[in-house]
Amino acid sequence: MENNLSNSWYNSIPKVELHLHLEGAIPSDALWTLLQKYGGDSSVQDITALKEKFIFRDFPHFLENWAWKNSFLREYEDFTFISEEIAKDLLNQNLKYLEAFFSPVDFEMSGLHPSKIAEAIRKGLSKVPGIEVSLIADLVRDTKIKKAEYYLDQIYEVKELGIIGIGIGGAEHDFPPNRFKNIYEKARHYGFRTTAHAGEATGASSIWAAIRELKVDRIGHGTRAFEDESLLDYLAEYQIPLDMCPISNVSTGVIAKIESHPIKKYIDHGIIVTVNTDDPKMFNNSLAEEYMNLKNIFGLSRKEIQLLILQGIKSSWQSESKKNKLINNFQNNPNWIQD
Ligand SMILES: [Zn+2]
Numbered sequence: 001m002e003n004n005l006s007n008s009w010y011n012s013i014p015k016v017e018l019h020l021h022l023e024g025a026i027p028s029d030a031l032w033t034l035l036q037k038y039g040g041d042s043s044v045q046d047i048t049a050l051k052e053k054f055i056f057r058d059f060p061h062f063l064e065n066w067a068w069k070n071s072f073l074r075e076y077e078d079f080t081f082i083s084e085e086i087a088k089d090l091l092n093q094n095l096k097y098l099e100a101f102f103s104p105v106d107f108e109m110s111g112l113h114p115s116k117i118a119e120a121i122r123k124g125l126s127k128v129p130g131i132e133v134s135l136i137a138d139l140v141r142d143t144k145i146k147k148a149e150y151y152l153d154q155i156y157e158v159k160e161l162g163i164i165g166i167g168i169g170g171a172e173h174d175f176p177p178n179r180f181k182n183i184y185e186k187a188r189h190y191g192f193r194t195t196a197h198a199g200e201a202t203g204a205s206s207i208w209a210a211i212r213e214l215k216v217d218r219i220g221h222g223t224r225a226f227e228d229e230s231l232l233d234y235l236a237e238y239q240i241p242l243d244m245c246p247i248s249n250v251s252t253g254v255i256a257k258i259e260s261h262p263i264k265k266y267i268d269h270g271i272i273v274t275v276n277t278d279d280p281k282m283f284n285n286s287l288a289e290e291y292m293n294l295k296n297i298f299g300l301s302r303k304e305i306q307l308l309i310l311q312g313i314k315s316s317w318q319s320e321s322k323k324n325k326l327i328n329n330f331q332n333n334p335n336w337i338q339d
Contacts, residue, residue: 009302010288012335014096016312016326017276017287019220019243021101021138021169022121023070024279030085031281034072041068054282057251058253059125059201063171065282067106074110076120078243083124091131093286097326098131099316102165103138114154122161134317136165136195139183141175148183156190160229164317165193167220173201192216193317195243200254204228211240218242218315223249225271226262236270241315246293247285248278264298267308274312306336 005011026034032047044050056062073079090098102121104114118135125133137155139148155163166187168180177196182193197220198210204227210216211234222242225231235242244263249255255262267275275290277283294300294308313326330336 005286005288005292007334008288008292010291010305011286012094013286013291013306013309014094014330014333014336016097016309016316017090017095018099018218018241018274018312018316019101019245020098021103021279022083023073023103023106024066024282024319025086025090025100025277026069026281027089028281029165030082031069031072034078037078038072038074040280044096051284054284055141056252059173060171062252062282066279069282070106071101073107074112076112076116079115079117079120082125083121084127085124085132087125087128087131094172095131095287096329097313097316097318098133099164100133100134101136101138101169103169104141104155105138105143105147106138106148114151115158118155118158118161118163134162134164136167137163138167138169139180140179141168141170141177141197143170145179145183148180149186152183152187152190154172155191159190159192162321163192165217166196167197169197169220171201173242177206177209181213184214184216195220197221199224199334200249200252204231207231216240217317220268221245221249221254221255226265232266232271235266235272239272241272241274241311242266243276244273245276245278247290248276248283251283251285252262258293258297263294264300267300272311272315273308274315275308 028047028050032050044053104117138149187194194216195218196210196214196216199207200221200223204225207219207222207225211218218241220243246258246261246263250258277285277287280286291305294305310327313323
């Protein structure tokens with residue numbers, strides 16, 4: 001077993017991630033700073049208590065805490081601050097390329113405008129060279145359709161800030177995806193790529209709906225695809241990538257224990273799988289830990305883990321020339337070839 005992560009091969013190798021929510025990746029110190037800025041919270045006395053707050057009973061409990069945390073992001077400068085801290089933290093873990101969600105809809109209560117949030121995020125990210133971050137606007141399933149369309153239009157106005165796609169996260173169990181059919185059509189018309197969280201809180205039918213109704217390029221999670229064998233065949237045949245987030249699924253109670261996670265089954269079935277952390281500061285996970293689990297629990301070799309990382313680059317929404325350049329950089333990185 002390889003358990004010492006900080007000095008491990010898993011930590012040292014160059015990485016790519018396609019499924020990370022900026023609001024779920026705020027380093028604890030930075031979130032603590034924001035809590036103090038806004039007068040604190042009596043239920044959270046120190047950083048240890050803050051970390052303990054992020055232990056979840058189930059998926060609704062996770063969503064409840066997600067909203068609580070977001071209540072401490074109130075000004076544009078807060079987004080610049082967290083984005084810089086997140087980028088530094090990920091660069092330290094040798095993340096080279098990231099496609100990150102941000103959820104402007106969640107901050108309407110604070111009167112924040114979606115395009116200005118995007119500007120503030122880009123301002124923070126651009127302070128950290130060495131990691132390239134593309135943005136995906138999460139329109140959130142729970143949003144009323146008229147409002148979602150307004151947000152899509154606003155995001156389109158600032159597309160040049162590196163916003164490459166849209167998605168829907170949120171309460172999958174309460175809001176089926178077909179409501180968003182026209183929004184996704186319009187997003188494609190605007191030149192955005194598309195994804196949807198599906199098969200996380202609910203089952204295979206939700207993944208089918210994301211494919212058939214929303215015509216997504218990628219599926220966020222897709223964890224419960226195993227409920228329908230014909231869906232597994234379809235995903236493999238049409239090579240629709242799944243952004244898999246194993247530790248996240250255990251943390252939110254979607255999967256009972258890591259050993260039961262279907263990721264290996266999907267790889268063996270010929271499905272394109274990428275490995276991601278989702279909300280690393282809420283689940284206390286890292287890509288290094290996810291890779292280590294692939295070896296220790298699912299028996300993947302280093303070569304197989306490298307193939308998954310390269311699959312992440314290929315499944316990303318960069319141009320083909322950028323993908324090829326990144327693959328080349330990874331394969332020539334001294335830590336990549338080290339045994
Ligand atoms: Zn997610």
